[in-house]
Amino acid sequence: MTAVAKLARSFFAFWWDFIIGDDVTLAVGVAAGLALVAVLHAAALPAWWALPVLWILALIWSLNRASRH
Amino acid sequence: MTGWVLFLAAFLACAVEAVEATTVVLAVGVTRGWGSPLRGLAAGIAVLAAIVAALGPAIASIPMGPLRLIVGALLLVFGLGWLRKAILRASGYKALHDEELLYAKEVEAARKAGNAGRRPLMGGDPYAFTLAFKAVVLEGLEVAFIVVTFGANARNVPLAALAAAAATVITVAVALVVKGPLSRVPENSIKFAVGILLASFGTFWAAEGAGADWPGADASLLAIIPAIAIISFAGVAAMRRKRQWQVTAVPAAPSPTPEGVPS
Numbered sequence: 015m016t017a018v019a020k021l022a023r024s025f026f027a028f029w030w031d032f033i034i035g036d037d038v039t040l041a042v043g044v045a046a047g048l049a050l051v052a053v054l055h056a057a058a059l060p061a062w063w064a065l066p067v068l069w070i071l072a073l074i075w076s077l078n079r080a081s082r083h
Numbered sequence: 084m085t086g087w088v089l090f091l092a093a094f095l096a097c098a099v100e101a102v103e104a105t106t107v108v109l110a111v112g113v114t115r116g117w118g119s120p121l122r123g124l125a126a127g128i129a130v131l132a133a134i135v136a137a138l139g140p141a142i143a144s145i146p147m148g149p150l151r152l153i154v155g156a157l158l159l160v161f162g163l164g165w166l167r168k169a170i171l172r173a174s175g176y177k178a179l180h181d182e183e184l185l186y187a188k189e190v191e192a193a194r195k196a197g198n199a200g201r202r203p204l205m206g207g208d209p210y211a212f213t214l215a216f217k218a219v220v221l222e223g224l225e226v227a228f229i230v231v232t233f234g235a236n237a238r239n240v241p242l243a244a245l246a247a248a249a250a251t252v253i254t255v256a257v258a259l260v261v262k263g264p265l266s267r268v269p270e271n272s273i274k275f276a277v278g279i280l281l282a283s284f285g286t287f288w289a290a291e292g293a294g295a296d297w298p299g300a301d302a303s304l305l306a307i308i309p310a311i312a313i314i315s316f317a318g319v320a321a322m323r324r325k326r327q328w329q330v331t332a333v334p335a336a337p338s339p340t341p342e343g344v345p346s
Contacts, residue, residue, distance in 0.1 A: 035164040044159050048293045055294030062295040
């Protein structure tokens with residue numbers, strides 16, 4: 015691996031760990047929630063509930079998975 | 084967001100980061116001498132100042148909608164990560180991450196590292212310098228992030244910065260008084276509370292940035308914060324029941340004492 019590739023890899027790893035942390039499920043839940051908010055908003059429907067519902071589901075999923083290990 | 088809510092949220096969040104960084108610097112300083120850790124501390128503060136100076140004006144020039152979406156999403160992901168860990172710790176699924184344990188680990192790592200690889204540029208002890216520098220930059224970056232995002236969203240960066248400064252000064256003052264691990268600070272409980280606050284503000288800002296209109300506008304935070312607190316405590320209760328059931332089904336499994344949730 016070249017020095018540039020190593021640097022890029024460690025840079026990516028730092029930001030991944032800084033932002034995502036232990037479990038990517040939560041970030042995926044947040045992203046899905048925000049996408050649903052945008053879709054509902056574009057359709058002129060109430061959208062405020064979508065984000066909390068999606069991240070709560072992601073949190074439940076993540077906790078359940080952690081409890082099995 | 085009212086002033087005192089902004090101050091409290093920024094103060095608590097920054098206090099957690101300050102406790103972690105201070106603990107690392109203390110552990111390294113006590114075991115390997117204070118010269119290099121203090122140089123690492125100074126270098127870390129200098130890097131942080133440069134980052135904040137670069138970040139502040141950039142964020143101020145970004146439109147509020149995209150800013151709320153991005154920083155709200157980041158805060159929400161951070162907050163959910165903290166909440167997840169706090170719930171797992173409180174229900175016995177994860178070992179407690181207290182400052183005494185962190186202090187002991189840093190002391191052990193510092194002793195194992197010995198004095199090999201001395202370099203004068205880092206004050207004679209590159210390991211101590213790097214540990215202190217890394218802790219200050221990483222934790223300080225989170226403090227800067229909290230100050231800039233909380234402050235920019237509430238249109239009151241000076242108050243958020245004041246809260247961060249107060250949290251840092253108080254933490255360092257406490258560290259100087261106790262001169263040991265900051266285990267007296269109930270870090271797990273603080274993290275639980277901060278996780279709730281970060282998730283609440285993150286949910287509010289990110290959804291608003293994505294186009295949602297909250298019922299009651301800013302006043303909806305008064306409902307969001309307690310709602311997320313209730314959900315979190317319900318999560319702890321459910322996970323404790325599940326843990327209890329698993330321990331009963333498999334008697335050999337370890338059963339740590341649940342802690343970390345404010346009573």
